[in-house]
Amino acid sequence: MLWACILFPQLALDSILRERDDADAPLVLISGPVQRRVLQAVNPAAAKLGLRAGQALTAARALADGFTCVEADPARIEQLQQLLATWAYRFSAQVSRHYPRALLLEVGSSLQLFGPWPAFEARLRQELAELGLRQRIVLASNPVAARMLANAHDGLAVTDPNDTRAALLNLPIDRAGLPADTREALMRMGLRRLGEVMALPRDALAKRFSAQVQVHLDQLFGLRNLGLGFYLPPDRFEARLELNFDVESHQALLFPLRRLLNDLAAFLAGRDCGVQRFALHLEHHEGAATVLLVGLLAAERDAAMLFELARGRLEALTLRAPVRTLRLLADDLPAFVPQHQALFDPRAQQSQPWEQLRERLRARLGDDAVKGLRAEADHRPECAWQGAEQGAPGALLAPPGSRPGWLLPEPRLLSEAGLQLLGQAERIESGWWDGGDVRRDYYRIETRDGLRGWAYRDLAQPGPLWLQGWFA
Amino acid sequence: MGAVVALDRLLDQRQVWRGRQAQARPQGLQPSGYGALDQRLPDGGWPPAALSELLLASPGCGELQLLWPTLARLTGAGERVVLVAPPFIPYAPAWQAAGVDLRWLAQVEADNAEALWAAEQCLRSGSCAAVLCWPERAEDRALRRLQVAAETGNALAFACRPQQAAHNPSPAALRIAIDARPAQWRVIKCRGGLPPALPIASAQRS
Numbered sequence: 001m002l003w004a005c006i007l008f009p010q011l012a013l014d015s016i017l018r019e020r021d022d023a024d025a026p027l028v029l030i031s032g033p034v035q036r037r038v039l040q041a042v043n044p045a046a047a048k049l050g051l052r053a054g055q056a057l058t059a060a061r062a063l064a065d066g067f068t069c070v071e072a073d074p075a076r077i078e079q080l081q082q083l084l085a086t087w088a089y090r091f092s093a094q095v096s097r098h099y100p101r102a103l104l105l106e107v108g109s110s111l112q113l114f115g116p117w118p119a120f121e122a123r124l125r126q127e128l129a130e131l132g133l134r135q136r137i138v139l140a141s142n143p144v145a146a147r148m149l150a151n152a153h154d155g156l157a158v159t160d161p162n163d164t165r166a167a168l169l170n171l172p173i174d175r176a177g178l179p180a181d182t183r184e185a186l187m188r189m190g191l192r193r194l195g196e197v198m199a200l201p202r203d204a205l206a207k208r209f210s211a212q213v214q215v216h217l218d219q220l221f222g223l224r225n226l227g228l229g230f231y232l233p234p235d236r237f238e239a240r241l242e243l244n245f246d247v248e249s250h251q252a253l254l255f256p257l258r259r260l261l262n263d264l265a266a267f268l269a270g271r272d273c274g275v276q277r278f279a280l281h282l283e284h285h286e287g288a289a290t291v292l293l294v295g296l297l298a299a300e301r302d303a304a305m306l307f308e309l310a311r312g313r314l315e316a317l318t319l320r321a322p323v324r325t326l327r328l329l330a331d332d333l334p335a336f337v338p339q340h341q342a343l344f345d346p347r348a349q350q351s352q353p354w355e356q357l358r359e360r361l362r363a364r365l366g367d368d369a370v371k372g373l374r375a376e377a378d379h380r381p382e383c384a385w386q387g388a389e390q391g392a393p394g395a396l397l398a399p400p401g402s403r404p405g406w407l408l409p410e411p412r413l414l415s416e417a418g419l420q421l422l423g424q425a426e427r428i429e430s431g432w433w434d435g436g437d438v439r440r441d442y443y444r445i446e447t448r449d450g451l452r453g454w455a456y457r458d459l460a461q462p463g464p465l466w467l468q469g470w471f472a
Numbered sequence: 473m474g475a476v477v478a479l480d481r482l483l484d485q486r487q488v489w490r491g492r493q494a495q496a497r498p499q500g501l502q503p504s505g506y507g508a509l510d511q512r513l514p515d516g517g518w519p520p521a522a523l524s525e526l527l528l529a530s531p532g533c534g535e536l537q538l539l540w541p542t543l544a545r546l547t548g549a550g551e552r553v554v555l556v557a558p559p560f561i562p563y564a565p566a567w568q569a570a571g572v573d574l575r576w577l578a579q580v581e582a583d584n585a586e587a588l589w590a591a592e593q594c595l596r597s598g599s600c601a602a603v604l605c606w607p608e609r610a611e612d613r614a615l616r617r618l619q620v621a622a623e624t625g626n627a628l629a630f631a632c633r634p635q636q637a638a639h640n641p642s643p644a645a646l647r648i649a650i651d652a653r654p655a656q657w658r659v660i661k662c663r664g665g666l667p668p669a670l671p672i673a674s675a676q677r678s
Binding site for chain 2: 352353354356357358360361364365366368369370371372373374375376381384385386387390391392393394396397398399400401402403404405406407408409449450451453469470471472
C-alpha cells in the first residue's frame with residue numbers, strides 16, 4: 001500500500017481567494033473575539049504591505065491601509081474539505097480526512113490507472129491549481145509517515161518502507177507531530193532529529209513519556225496501524241456561496257455561478273454520475289429566496305454545458321431584489337451515460353449532438369418548447385395526435401391523402417359562398433365513452449383560391465361548415 | 473492574376489452560370505422526389521446545405537405536398553427534421569401516411585423573435601438534416617444568417633414565406649413560388665443555373 005498525503009497549508013486563505021476575481025489585491029483573514037481581532041492569514045500582496053499573521057488588527061491598520069478584511073469561516077472550510085474529499089474519491093477508493101486540512105489517499109492501487117506516480121502527482125497538482133488551492137504532496141509507505149513528512153517536504157516520494165524510514169529518521173523533531181510538551185522536552189535534551197530519538201532505548205523512552213508518544217512513533221514507522229475512517233461520498237450536492245455584497249445584475253452573478261458549477265462538475269465526476277435537475281437559490285437580504293430550477297432531459301456533467309444552460313435560464317429571470325447568497329442544490333443524480341458516437345458518423349464531426357441542442361433550446365424557450373409528435377389510435381382529429389417528449393408512429397393507418405397535413409388549433413366557421421364540396425361526406429362518429437362525443441360529416445372542400453381544406457358539419461347541431469384543416 | 477483555379481471545379485461547384493445546360497443531369501444529393509422538378513434544378517434537387525425559400529400564395533396551399541417526399545426520405549434514413557414554430561398543428565396521422573417517420577420529427581415552439589434564433593441554432597448544430605421555419609417578417613439579414621447556418625451545419629433549410637416577398641431579393645439558393653390555382657411551382661431563382669422559364673405543374677393532388 002502506498003499512501004499519498006495532500007496537505008493544504010493555506011486552506012482558509014485559499015478558500016476565500018478562489019471565490020474572488022481580484023486575487024492579487026491585499027487581503028487578510030481575521031479571527032478572534034471582537035475586542036481583539038487577530039490576523040489569521042495574509043496573502044502575498046498583503047505580506048508586501050508588511051502585514052504578518054498573528055498581528056492584531058489594530059496594529060495592522062496602523063501599519064498599512066487599503067487591504068480587505070475577511071472573517072474566517074469554519075463552515076466554509078468544512079464545506080471545501082468535503083468537496084476536496086469528493087474530488088479525491090475519483091482517484092482512490094480509500095480517502096481519509098483523518099487529519100485536518102489534509103487528505104490521505106491510498107494510491108498504490110490507483111497507479112495502474114493514473115500512474116506512474118510523477119504523472120499522477122502532476123495531475124493532482126494541476127487539478128488542485130484549477131480549484132485555486134495551494135498544496136503539498138508527499139508519497140510514503142504508510143499514512144502517518146506521509147502526513148508527517150508533508151510537514152517538512154513537498155514532492156517527496158518514498159515508496160519503499162526502508163526509504164520511508166530513512167526519510168523519517170532525518171525529520172526534525174518539531175515537525176514529527178509529537179505533543180508540544182514532549183517536543184520541548186526532547187529539544188531540551190539536545191535531540192534535533194527523529195533518528196536521534198529512535199536511537200534511544202525503547203523502555204527508557206516509554207518510562208519518560210506518555211503512552212501516546214510511543215504509539216505515535218510506532219505508527220509513524222509502520223509498526224502499528226492507524227485506524228482510519230474512510231470517506232463516503234454523500235448522495236446529494238449542496239454548496240453555498242456568500243457574495244459579501246449586493247448583486248443586482250445577472251452579469252455579476254455569472255462568475256460565482258461558474259465557480260459553483262465547476263464544483264458540481266468535480267463532485268459529479270467523483271461519483272461517476274450526472275445531474276438531471278438542480279436548483280439555484282438566490283437568497284436576498286430579506287424575504288424568500290428566488291428559486292431557479294434547471295431541469296435537463298438527460299443527465300449531464302460537463303461544467304461548461306451546465307453553465308451555459310444555467311446562464312440561459314438566469315438571464316431570463318428578473319431579480320426582484322439584490323442577491324446576497326447563491327446556493328446550489330442537486331438531489332437528482334442519476335447515472336451518467338456518455339454520448340455514444342460512431343467513428344464514421346454520417347453527420348459532420350464538429351456537430352453538436354441533438355441532446356445538447358435540445359437542452360439549449362429548452363433553456364431559452366422553456367421546458368415544453370421542444371416536442372415530438374405522437375400519432376394516437378383515434379379517429380377524432382383533435383385526439384389523433386399528441387405532443388410528446390419522443391415522437392412515435394401510431395397503430396391506426398390512414399390512407400395516404402385522406403387526412404390533411406395541417407390541423408387548425410380550433411375549428412373555424414366557414415362561409416359557404418364560393419366553396420366547392422369535393423366528393424362524398426365521411427362520417428366520423430366516436431368518443432361516446434370518454435365524454436368527447438363526436439358525430440360529424442367531413443367534407444373535402446376547395447376554396448375560390450384553390451386551397452383545399454377539410455371541413456365538417458356537426459350532426460348534433462346541424463348548421464354551418466367548420467373548417468378544421470388544410471390539405472397543404 | 474490570382475491562383476489558378478481548375479475549370480472543372482468551378483463548374484462542379486456551380487459558381488459559374490452556364491447559359492445553356494442541355495446534357496442530362498445526374499441525380500442530385502437531395503432529390504425533391506418529383507422528377508419533373510429535379511430535372512429543372514441545377515443541383516438535381518434541393519441545393520444541399522443551403523436555404524430554400526418556398527413562397528406561398530397562402531398558408532396551406534401545397535407546401536407539404538412539395539416537402540413530404542423529402543422529409544420522408546430523410547426521416548426514413550434516421551435523420552432528424554425540425555419544424556420551428558409551424559403556423560398550424562402537424563396532423564400526425566397524415567404525416568405518417570405520407571411516409572414521415574415521426575420518431576425523427578421534432579417540433580419547436582417559439583414566438584416570432586425567438587423562432588429565427590431557434591432555427592439558426594438547429595441548422596448550425598449539424599444534428600438536424602432539415603429545418604423548416606416560417607419567418608414572418610424576415611429581412612435580408614435574417615435570411616442570410618439562416619443561409620450561413622445551413623452551410624455550417626450542412627443541413628437543408630426551408631423558409632416558408634408569403635408570395636409578396638417574391639419581389640424582394642433574397643440570399644436563398646433556391647426560391648420556388650407555390651401557386652394554388654393553377655396548381656403549379658414556379659422557380660424564381662436557382663443558384664448556379666437559369667431558372668426554368670415555364671412553371672412546373674405540381675403533381676395532381678388527390
